[in-house]
Amino acid sequence: MFVGIDAGTSLVKAAAFDRAGRELAVEARPVGLELRGGAVEQDAEEVYGAVVAVLGALTARVPEPVELAGLTGQGDGVWLVDAAGRPVRPAISWMDGRAHELVDQWLADGTVEAVFRRTGSAMFPGCPGPLLAWLDRHEPKALDAAAAAVACKDLVFQRLTGAGRAVTDVSDASMPFLDPRTRSYDNGVVELLGLTHRRGLLPGIGDPIATGAASGAGLPAGTPLANGPYDLPACALGAGVTAPGDGLLIVGTCLASLVATTALDLGGEPAGLYISTDRPGHWLRAMPAMVGTAALDWVLRLTGAGHRDLDDLLGASPPGAHGVRVLPYFAPSGERAPFVEPGLRAELLGVSLESAPADLVRATCEGIGYAARHCLEAAGLTGSLAVCGGGTRSPAWTGLLADVLGRPLRVVEGEVGARGAVLAAAGRYGVPLDTAAWTGPARVIEPDPGRAASYAKRYEEHLELLAAARRRAARC
Template identity: 80%
Template sequence: MYVGIDVGTSTVKAAAFDAEGRELAVAARPVTLALHGGTVEQDMDEVYGAVVAVLREVTERAPGPVELAGLTGQGDGVWLVDADGRPVRPAASWMDGRAHELVDRWLADGTFETVFRRTGSAMFPGCPGPLLAWLDSYEPKALDEASAAVYCKDMVFQRLTGRPHATTDVSDASMPFLDPRTRAYDNRVVELLGLTHRRGLLAPVSDPVATARTQAAGLPPGTRIANGPYDLPACALGAGVTSPGDGLLIVGTCLASLVATTDLDLTGEPAGLYINTDRPGHWLRAMPAMVGTAALDWVLSTTGVRHDQVDELLAETPPGAHGVGVLPYFAPSGERAPFVEPRLRAELTGVSLESTKADLIRATCEGIGFAARHCLEAAGLTGSLAVCGGGTRSPAWMRLLADVLGRPLRVVEGEVGARGAVLAAAERYGVALDAAAWTEPTAVVEPDAARAAYYADAYDDHLARLAQARRRARS
């Protein structure tokens, strides 16, 4: 039995697989997001407790010897820990917006662009650079007390294994301090962000991931476990996206677009990031938009519609949603891909007394689809496209996405991040697994030619409305 752990933003999951990649059991626990005045924080002890709980549950439901375990989780944010991996303060989430004024300043004075040209990382308020700089100004005592500023899965890994020192991997370290050519921290970037005196907080990078054996915490003591990569590249592995030009769209809380590449292009508009992988010279060009299913969740909650009603409502209104349009930029920290606008907010247009809930739902799904198309084009998609995440549970939304994107979708269902974490662990430990069998798509959704042509024109309208919204956000 192989166990994958995926420490998500709102849900912690563990999945058990057999040697052919079939899911034997899945366990999940929700975790709390504390939102207040633009801050988004999480209790590290709650997150770790959820990890232990799902591991115990999944191993009880699928009893058998655990060959090895792989760990992945949400990226970015700042998780300050002491020498034992215990929290110094609540974790600042990747969704946190408190540092937006710093990003605004760095955008204006050229620091933002300089960092991108050196590292391929377009900073946003919830990434470690701005958050650490904000904490250094407003909560320096927390940084003084910390031994390391790590990422979610790193905190979990240290506590599961009892390792004496925190480490991270090349994927999590990619934003914003890592030089993608040398795979080492760029001290000039640290200096530009005013953090040279905090350089010691950056966790050492285990290239590509660290390995250890677990203590008694949900898995049998002594179980081999590997830390990383974080959830975006783990999902790429779990969906079989490794060949240059192929892409992955993760329709989850974050709408993440990834394209495998061997070309490092640090020109053009600074946006997204290059995620380092376990193979030097191979990257994932990532455009992780801030809001994916979270935008639809907000609209569903506001309109009183259940998730299981989405497919039915999508069938009640035609493409274009009777003129209703949604710019789906709902995150309190604005947008980070395929552009950075910390002050951008969602917009709802074309609504009248004749508009229905179905119109609002379709318009939201279409808006998310247009945002995905924008990200995939910017990331350089030329090959096949896999899709995973919670949104794949809606067949009607998958058909709509295929039409909006104008290309077939390789739908990969199940716990794709946990699956990728296991494949990464197997690679590190030399365990032979059939990656093609583990990443076989569950369905292929073809676009409808007529609807795809309609949405090609509608996408141009979306870009025009977005350009206007970006101008307003800057004024």
């Protein structure tokens, strides 16, 4: 069997597949997030322990020999480790907002734009550049104690293999220090961020991804293991999004829009990033909006409902939600795609005593759909669109997204990130797999022409409301 490991933000999963790509079993463990005053941290040992636990449970359930394993996980943030891959402080999540004042300063003085023109990465508070600069100012002893500043999956890879040094892949290195043309770190960007004296913390890059043998923790000793890509490009691989112009929408905690491209355009408004892939000259133009299902989770809790109620709630409110609108920018660090605005916050509009909980839920789902359309248009979508993630478990919401986006959706089910991690590992080790069979959609959802036309008009109104909200955020 083939094993894919996905160390996500709130859930760690391991999935087993047979050679034809059929999903045999999945094991999952939740992991915690600590939120306080804009800071979002995780216990790295808890995350690693969850990886070992799900692997042990999975291999016990499916006692077939493990031919190959691939690893993926959440990107961005900063996971400071010592030479053995053990954390020297709690991991800082990609959702963290403590560096927002620094990003505001860099937006004002042109640093954000200068970095984007060099690397195609528009920094946001939760990415490694601002976080390392913040730590250098406020917790220099933590950086002094660290051997490397890695991403989540890199810590896991080092521990699972017993590797003597930290290593990452070209996808996780893409934000914000990687030159996408040379596929190596741009020391000019390191200097722009005032981090030249911390340059040694950047891990080595296994181009395209690093490989090693498992040392026996969770996986049988000697199992070939590949590190990377991180969860967004891994999902693109798992959904079969590799042809230029084709796109993927991940409706997860993060609302991520990805479009495959062979064109590198470092002009325009700095936003999103270009993710380097396993093929030189091929990138994913990524617009990962900060909040996807997390916004819906908040609204469902507010209304006393749960995910099981979502389809019924969407059916109880018509398109347009009786005039209720939601600008779904709930992240404490603002927004990063398709624009960078650390001060932007969510807004609920058109609510009255006549509004029902169903209206608020539908308006939130519609608002997330508008944000996705904005990101996909900015990323240059011209081809087919695949969709995956927890949000697609709701047939009503998936149909709503097809209507808002005005295009057919190729729904890819199961553990798409873990599937992509296996395909990346197979490519690195030269194991032939039928990619088409591994990445075929479960179904295709067509938009309703009438509702799509109505939503197209409301989308233009959404952009007007968003422009006004951004002006207010910029003044604060």
